[in-house]
Amino acid sequence: MRLRPEASNSQLSGIGEVRLYGRGKEGIIPLWVGEGDLSTPEFINNAVRDSLAKGETFYNYSGGEPALKEALARYASKLYGRALKANRFYVTGSGMQALQVCFSMVAGVGDEVIVPTPAWPNAAGAIQVRGAKTVMVPMPFGNNAYTLDMERLEAAVTPRTTCLFINTPANPTGTVATLEELKAILALARKHNLWIIADEIYSRFYWRGDVQKRNDAPVRAPSFQDIREEGDKIMFVNTFSKNWAMTGYRMGWIEADPSLGGIIENFIQVSTSGSPLFLQRACITALDEGESFIQHQIEKAKASRAVMSKILKATGRVRMVEPDGAFYLFFKVDGVSDSRKLAFKFIDEAKVGLAPGTAFGTGGDEFLRACYLRDTAQVEEAANRLAEVIGRL
Ligand SMILES: Cc1ncc(COP(=O)(O)O)c(C=O)c1O
Numbered sequence: 001m002r003l004r005p006e007a008s009n010s011q012l013s014g015i016g017e018v019r020l021y022g023r024g025k026e027g028i029i030p031l032w033v034g035e036g037d038l039s040t041p042e043f044i045n046n047a048v049r050d051s052l053a054k055g056e057t058f059y060n061y062s063g064g065e066p067a068l069k070e071a072l073a074r075y076a077s078k079l080y081g082r083a084l085k086a087n088r089f090y091v092t093g094s095g096m097q098a099l100q101v102c103f104s105m106v107a108g109v110g111d112e113v114i115v116p117t118p119a120w121p122n123a124a125g126a127i128q129v130r131g132a133k134t135v136m137v138p139m140p141f142g143n144n145a146y147t148l149d150m151e152r153l154e155a156a157v158t159p160r161t162t163c164l165f166i167n168t169p170a171n172p173t174g175t176v177a178t179l180e181e182l183k184a185i186l187a188l189a190r191k192h193n194l195w196i197i198a199d200e201i202y203s204r205f206y207w208r209g210d211v212q213k214r215n216d217a218p219v220r221a222p223s224f225q226d227i228r229e230e231g232d233k234i235m236f237v238n239t240f241s242k243n244w245a246m247t248g249y250r251m252g253w254i255e256a257d258p259s260l261g262g263i264i265e266n267f268i269q270v271s272t273s274g275s276p277l278f279l280q281r282a283c284i285t286a287l288d289e290g291e292s293f294i295q296h297q298i299e300k301a302k303a304s305r306a307v308m309s310k311i312l313k314a315t316g317r318v319r320m321v322e323p324d325g326a327f328y329l330f331f332k333v334d335g336v337s338d339s340r341k342l343a344f345k346f347i348d349e350a351k352v353g354l355a356p357g358t359a360f361g362t363g364g365d366e367f368l369r370a371c372y373l374r375d376t377a378q379v380e381e382a383a384n385r386l387a388e389v390i391g392r393l
Contacts, residue, residue, distance in 0.1 A: 006128060007129075010125070010128065013121045013359055014121070014355070014356050014360075015033065015121070015359045017340075018032060018355065018356060019032050019033065019353065021344060022347040026351075027351045028351050028352070028353050029385075031352060031353055031354055031372065031374070032371070033355075033371060034171060034328070035245075035247045035371070035373070036242075036245055036297065036371075036373035037374040037375055040244065040246050041245065041293050043289060044246070044290065047284070048278045048282045051277060051278035057276075058277070060275075060276075060280070062265050063090045063091065064089065064253070064274070064280065065277055067280075067284055068280045068284050069086040069091070071283070071284045071288055072091075072255075072287065073086040074287070075287040076089075078216075079218060080217075080220075080226070081217050087258040087261060090253060090255075090264045090265065091251070091253050091275050092254060092268060092272075092275065093250050093272045093275045094239060094250040095199075095238060095239030095241060096126070096252070097271065098237035098238065099123060101268060101271070102254060103132070104267055105235075105267070106162050107163055108130055108131055109130075110132075110160060111133070111161075111162045112134075112135050112158060112161045112162065113135065113161070114135045114156050114163070114165070115134050115135065115136050115137070117137065117139065117361035118139075118170075118330070118357065118362075118364030118367070119167060119360055119361050121359050121361065124361060133160075135156050135161070136363075137152050137156045138361075138363030139152070139363060141363070144321060145322065146170075146173050146321060148175075148181045148185075153188060157192050161194060163194055163196070164189055164195070164196050164197070165197050166197070166199065166224075168198075169203065169205060169221050169324065169325025170325075171326055172330050172355065172364065173321050173323070173328070173364070174323020175324060175325075176208060176222070176324040177221075178222060179226060182224055186227055186232065189232075189233065189234075190232070195234070196224065196232075197234075197235050198236045199236075200223055201238050201241075202242060202327070203220045203223060204243050204294055205301055205325055206221040207305070207325055208221075208325070218291065218294075221324075221325050235254060235255070235260070236256065238253050238255065239253075243286075243294050244286040245297070249283075251282075297373065300374075300376065301372065304372040308329055308372050308379050308380070308382075309322065311383035311384060312387060315387045315391060317333050317334050317390050317391075317393070318331050318332070318334070319332050319334065327371060328369050328372070329370045330367050331368060331370070332367045333390055336366065337365070340356040350382075350385040350389045352370075352382045354369060354386075355369040370382070
């Protein structure tokens, strides 16, 4: 039997490989995947129980329960300080499915998608399975930061380019695009008639102190929402996974111009045919009542970030991106170039699971990623163990 090249070429991600190696090993502190240590809060889970008790187990709208679309519109309008109507929102089974659907609309065989790297590998994976080409454009690292290099981005545009994938705050680097940088990217997209798939799922985890609080709107990172105009070709992907500790729910959403609504709903129809209504009820509760839980997660991430960054820096052997957002520390150890090998060594000798930089495309090969959205004492313990091994290298 002959498989499509997209199928034969598909590979286990570098994160998956390390995780497989470390899984089940006694005493490992798992900082390799992008999730915290809290399970979903009970007030959110209770909404599922109530819904099931009511027998809400039937087929539902493929693009999402209207009450959830309304809740998304309320949440996003407040967060971005602009009126966003419910007909801009489409519910998906995870942020990952949101990406799949968006890429399905703009990237197929013969098309190219530009991805500034280092970047979260699943985006490239979703492009690859559609038969499109991921054009990774490594961003330069200097002065302990990755910077957005617009010249490199523009040089990567070809007549086959259909789309830019922009993730800010970024996984794995924690880099956050400024408003000026977002404007430059939008100008590039307008000039070459490209789509932007905007992945701003970490926007609530924003550490720069430059936030002007707008009325009672929560703190967040700069967004394409701040600059987009009518007719701009931007699709936003988002997820319930991170803000509300709902990774296992597999629930997300797309926000896009309502003119795309019919297509998005059809694409969802022919993949999952919609998300379970009982999970959507929990998402409504999360959006309407979950603000103090998000604040709790933010405080925890802030404290853990400070502790980890301090301990690793004190080794004198580590260069790192001082993250402005998300909940990852991306660092490299001086004199070590093989991050994959080092990730295995950290499992064996520090009992700490990290993701190797090789998993995130070009430009971050020597780095490792640690997710710090965990109990601060545990993150401190992990950082001390890492520092001890680093001291012996
Ligand atoms: C940048 C980015 N986008 C999207 C997602 C998708 O999250 P999920 O599929 O859990 O909704 C993740 C998950 O780690 C991510 O890091």
